[in-house]
Amino acid sequence: MTSADPTRGTYFITEDDLRALTGELLGAGTEVIAPVALDVCASPSAIASSACLRPGVKPIDIEYRALESAAQLNLGSGLPVLSLKQYFLPEYEALCCWRQHGTEIEIEAVPTEFAPRVVLAAKPCDSAALAVVDKVMNWDYADELWNGRREATTIVNLACPVVDESCFCTAVGTAPDDAKGADALLTPVEGGFLMEATTDKGRALVEAHAARFTAEEGAGGAGARGRQAAEERAAARARAAANLEIDAASVRDWIDTHFEDPLLAALGVRCNGCGACSSVCPTCHCFDIVDEEEGIGKGTRRRCWDTCQAPTFTLHASGHNPRDSQNPRYRQRINHKFAIYPLKFGEVLCTGCGRCTRVCHAGQDLVEILQAIDIAARRREAVSP
Amino acid sequence: MSDTVTTEVPVYAGVAELRRIARELLDAGDVRVIIGWEHARRGARPVFITDAADADRLIFDARCVHNLVTYLNPRRDNVAELGKIGLVVKGCDAKAVAGLLREAQLTRDDVVLIGVRCGGVLEEAELPRAAPLGPENVAPRCFGCDNREPELVDHLLGESQPEPPRPLTTIDERVAALDAQPLEKRWAFWTEQFGRCVRCYACRQVCPLCVCERCVAEKSRPQWIEASPHPRGNLSWNITRALHLAGRCVDCGECERFCPVGIPLSLVNRKLQQIVAERYDYAVSDDPEHAAPIGDYRLDDKQEFIK
């Protein structure tokens, strides 16, 4: 076995070597974030879970976590409950601290530089979401905290076999084997993984651990493993496409010109405005800024996740609320993701992960909604070409 | 698992009646919308029927876990503007209607209630078909339910149903298991649970009895509850939510079901129910005349904690 030549694109790595690489990163003090299978029944939560008493399958939660050991790295296909967003835009974070001295106010800034870290086995829909959100985070203002974390992080995706019938990444311009927003892509093959480094950061990771990789024979994936990877990736793409196919450009234009259409205007009737969909969504990025006092004359200004599904999101100080019921609020979710953002930034603000649909116990189903809009858009095109 | 999927589930006898009544109410103009359940791509979900021709979309089976009373919240303008509501309710849901009546959020004439005799529901609604209830899949709150044939209704459908099975562990057993732990262990349990809260407020939004115009969690001057989801803010949010529902919560389990991070809110709710029962001899019912302790002052209320 020869070590990898990092100038070439595709490498092979065994699972053992991938874990050893993870161990090397951890050993060097690098933070490694990856999916971890949390055994609900071994945690204090067990007391609350009847599933833990059920014979057979035990409930496992997949979550992205900072690894404590290489053994924790979960290379399965499960979708983490919360997306990778939390490591770039945490649920809450300090923007500054203040302390009052009489009439003077002392402001303590927060660091905007971050130690290098690595994400392993990221879901392609999660890394793609980071690339999409990069646009707004660098629009009229460059968000230092977001950009700082983005720069410090090397992301290695793991090609996804498609989780269930609510996945639709291929309908919104990404794919289960995309490396968008990431620096490398792992594809499971016989005996290990093929690793393609797609950015300098990805190549640097391979270079730093060159002994763990072998250069893959047959450039461009012509070898047996390359063919196996290509087949499985194509099959996964076909599975995602079977869930939903839309013409995102005509959906965008239809929404943009049909603000008052009953299809859009009455979408929120079963929606509770609970915002769970925004919490789990990798592309929802709205935040609120709050001042939290910690004793007298001092406190912290923090930002925390917010959602356009909450009435207070658009409540003016005057008491007026331009989005005064759940119908316009839910329309906003669709409009922002599939028309406003694509018109402004050229990208759909959705990577088709399906989390919003799965989490919604009121039965709002994005697959169904996009299908209906797509049909309406096609119908219009058929009438007025 | 395999036998629960393949076993035939008897069709709920009340469904034909439900569809007929829905059609009649809409045709006669007695209501403008029937809110019930339908079968959709991912399983059972709420449906809003405004055209009598669509009444056949209505279903009722063990997947119909949602408490649709949340749609009666007078602050749901987009539902209210549909016109008078005909609402399909299980017994626990009817208790929530009584709660709204008790608290003057609603008058009885605002809504036509179509009650269904209930034999318990599943833990999950998102299933391709209803499975027969067993200890491993029944919603734990259904065990021992005292209101499976609601009285506060205009129509009561179906036949009497068998009692829901006993779940693998009951909520009371779980509360007791927690209570048996030393204080530090309980503290560790709840700090871990609440630590996961992302403060989406799904638990509040879906609760049929969380009806405040402006939630205390949203007040910023003064700020009663810190808004960021750090452990301290989360603790004060979750305890406040639970306390504000003490003696009002109908145990429908919707808050827990909607929580995207799986916090076992029903354990806090049940603990408070137990305390309310013990101190005030009160259990929430579907009789709106039966005042809840929070809205009722009695000279013999225990007050030994006031020193």
Ligand code: SF4
């Ligand atoms: S769509 Fe569903 S998850 Fe999102 S706010 Fe509405 S009820 Fe909540």
Ligand code: SF4
């Ligand atoms: S809108 Fe839904 S499907 Fe799209 S990225 Fe967000 S959670 Fe995923």
Ligand code: SF4
């Ligand atoms: S709590 Fe009672 S009325 Fe409600 S679903 Fe369970 S058995 Fe039916």
Ligand code: SF4
């Ligand atoms: S607190 Fe939870 S269980 Fe109680 S009424 Fe509200 S949603 Fe239902």
Ligand code: SF4
């Ligand atoms: S639903 Fe769960 S995560 Fe959301 S605010 Fe309530 S307890 Fe927190």
